[in-house]
Amino acid sequence: MRVLVSTYGSRGDVEPLVGLAVRLRELGAEVRVCAPPDEDFAQRLAGVGVPLVPVGQSARALTTTAPPPSSADLPRRAAELIASQFDAVTAAAEGCDALVATGMMPAAAGARSVAEKLGIRSVSVTFQQLTLPSPHHPPLAYPGRPFPPEVTDNRVLWDLDAQSINALFGAALNTNRASIGLPAAGPTWP
Incomplete structure (x- = not known):
């Protein structure tokens, strides 16, 4: 079995995938990891014998050299990130049987779209419950897109969060x- 594991984010997004890749290899799978081209990620994966397929720009450079994104800047950055996922993941996923996608939402949606196109089984995972809709906690607001202060119902806030996600990232995806050749993704991404 050949498995592609794809992420875009910080060490907290990449490190769990190192463990997953090692375990999948122990079970007999051939594994590759798509992740940002940061040197520490490349060294960590090389240290366990898992190939890195670089995707996008350095995550560290993006977070340390660029100013925080504004709500006007997020769609442009998302478009670049999604396009890089489509390019790198498409090539890396050829011949794979499964894809595991995680990391920043636009990147995971891009990777899962590629899996859909290639007819590969895929799953999206998250390491933070903060990004999963729940009646027990509110979503995090995106820069420049605060929630109305009078809205306190978490279910309503999650609906507003879905609208923000679609407004910020839907067109690029x-x-x-x-x-x-894929149809548009609806309000709930693939």
Whole structure:
């Protein structure tokens, strides 16, 4: 079995995938990891014998050299990230049987779209319950997109969060999906 594990984010996004890749190899799978091209990620994966397929720009450079994104800047950054996922993941996933996607939402949605196009089974995982809709906690607001202060019902806040996600990232995802012959993703991403 060949498995591609894909993420875009910090060490907290990559490190759990190192453990997953090692375990999958112990079970007989051939594993590759798509992750940012940061040197520490490359060294960590090389140290356990798992190939890194670099995707996008350095996550460290993005977070340390760039100013915090504004709500106007997020769609552009998301479009770049999604496009890089479509390019790198498409090539890396050829011949794979399964894809595991995690990390920043636009990157995971891009990776899962590629799996959909290639007919590969895929799953999206998250390491933070903060990003999973729940009646027990509110979502995190995106820069420049605060929630109305009078809204306190977590279910309503999660609906507003879905609207923000679609407004910020939906066009970029759907443009890339259309470029590979996939239909637009609806309000709930693939």
